[in-house]
Amino acid sequence: MALIVKKFGGSSVATTEKIMNIAKRVLGEKQPNDKIVLVVSAMGDTTDDLIELAQGINKNPYQYTREMDMLLTTGEQQSASLMAMAFKTLGQDAVSLTGPMAGVKTNDVYTKGRIKDIKPERVHQELDAGKVVVITGFQGANDLGDYVTLGRGGSDTSAVAIAGALKADSCEIFTDVDGVYSADPRIVPGARKMREITYHEMLEMARLGAGVMQPRSVEMGEYFGIPIHVRSTFTTDTGTFIREDYTMEDKDFVIRGVAHDEKVAKIAVLGIPNTPGIAHEIFSALADANIDVDMIVQSIRNIEKNVTDMVFTVAAGDLPQAKKVVDGVADKLSAVAVLIEEDVAKVSIVGAGMLGNPGTAARMFGALSKAGINIDIISTSEISISCLVKGSMLKEAVNAIHDEFFPKK
């Protein structure tokens, strides 16, 4: 007997036919005494359709965050009730519960809520009564009892948090892909499906551009110690387990994967006085404008005049706003110039294994060099190394590094 939480995303429940198929599959895989909880997203494009509807009232409906959450939570409520009907139609008793009914408590940040606590008494009652329990993903209620959504992709977080609160044996996240790969298979055809990856590595992969899982859901998995099984909606193959540490002899590889991020822009502030507080001046102005700065390098331009250059990256979407802020500070500091470069991309390697392998960075730089790719900026964390390269060279860079660490057999 096991208690298993299974999460199905919007494309998996896009039609009533798909909903019936999922119910059939879940019942087909269910062992007699298993307790099953499903967490579902809204059907297909429902959420986008609802946002469009709201735009018929106001061009910018997200300014009304509480009302947007009232509106958007209806999508999951619909798919959850239909899924419960599907199980009942197949002869398996079932019940749908909204996030609040399932005891999901959030903070007050409408449209970007965080789960504070889960009180799953009702879920246990329904499971004990022999029902499959279908819970709406993406939502909970604040102390006032109002709906609060968890932001895009929040259904993953719901599923893992509910699995944690229920002390589930595992949490399965069903997606369009069949696991976590050593690189994006659209860029690296020979990318390998990982059998396992640690929470830390997965978080670092996500931070560096790999979009399989919402980072918050991985943090939840780590917090509750729930193994997350990322697998395909379309096949019954085993996918990738995200967990605290490896359980199998899968330590052959120094790194877990190559991540990349194209949505990056570089800003260089040239010729500013190299005095204490200069970095603070620039970056606190950006922080005040709510702009995250990623890779930073400061280099000496002219040691006699004590003049320096400050180069850093921001998310491409933040560039116009960042440029405005930086131009203001550069004026004040009498900088020589502010240069913008948009044709840049970040390529990163991630792996807890690199801690005990001092040559890892050298191998990465060597692979790029051999491929004739120039490195612009380097940054490192405990379990990752990132290089900024020309955007037009990104595909070559990812493949060169992948070939180095995951040699073709």
Next chain:
Amino acid sequence: MALIVKKFGGSSVATTEKIMNIAKRVLGEKQPNDKIVLVVSAMGDTTDDLIELAQGINKNPYQYTREMDMLLTTGEQQSASLMAMAFKTLGQDAVSLTGPMAGVKTNDVYTKGRIKDIKPERVHQELDAGKVVVITGFQGANDLGDYVTLGRGGSDTSAVAIAGALKADSCEIFTDVDGVYSADPRIVPGARKMREITYHEMLEMARLGAGVMQPRSVEMGEYFGIPIHVRSTFTTDTGTFIREDYTMEDKDFVIRGVAHDEKVAKIAVLGIPNTPGIAHEIFSALADANIDVDMIVQSIRNIEKNVTDMVFTVAAGDLPQAKKVVDGVADKLSAVAVLIEEDVAKVSIVGAGMLGNPGTAARMFGALSKAGINIDIISTSEISISCLVKGSMLKEAVNAIHDEFFPKK
């Protein structure tokens, strides 16, 4: 300063444009210190669309009553949140509340719930904070916290019950028609809009086929003593007030209206022994099958043989089931024959005034007679008289009676 509850049905909120127009209208009519509560139905055909969606899972989704309520309540939640956004867009703070958030407590009868109690603390708080409060009609929650809908047309009941719990000054029901008429204007072109009608008269009109208001909502109005103002979504004209008694000198008319019901079928059980318990035998069998019997007449067929005929009407939709039940009983009683007639209709006059006007029935029968219309069965209540006539003569019958009591000027 007044506290006013305004209810808008599905056709009034069918598009985002219509929702904006309602918000504009409500603000245009609002006095500075008025407190406004809106009760809204689901947009246009949303409820039907959701039922159709459920039929993609199961041909008969209403067997899963709890899940149907989970599904259908999303329609009102969408329109309510959009309505709140509309007010905010116009600069008027507003908040949408689900039935449960507004404190609407129901019994456990999913899809056909009844309101048990309303605890409107949250509504008062939001009104005191200067907000327009938009509440989802048609729904509440049972003790378990599950959604329970009030059945078709339940938004009227929600509105009146909420008005009662809030001790509102009035409850306005906005509809496609601009009030309660002395007859259906589609049948009687000269039908007159009534300025006032009592709860009892309105209930009797509804029972006898006039479909303006859900009877349960009128009962609620009577229970709470809340005047219900039935008026048009499209004009600002005064409509019809439903209240305990007339307040104006509008007592010119002995009756309030002529109601009719085409969805009637007649069953005649001929030649049964006239012994005690015969009526009980027939009608308890029908009651056991959950079939309501309306007009009943028992007549002597043959006094020597002590044989009688029993004639009665049922709702047309119940006919197949009723026929089956009656055939069984008729066999047992050795009845001569069971005859069915489907081309029948009921025409009724309603008015508290007829109590003090003994000639009212005679005037009704006379009008029918003058028009050459035969009366099949007659039944009466304290404030109504009904005649069963040939279905094909219904229009003539309604007009003849209407002309008698509301003479053309």
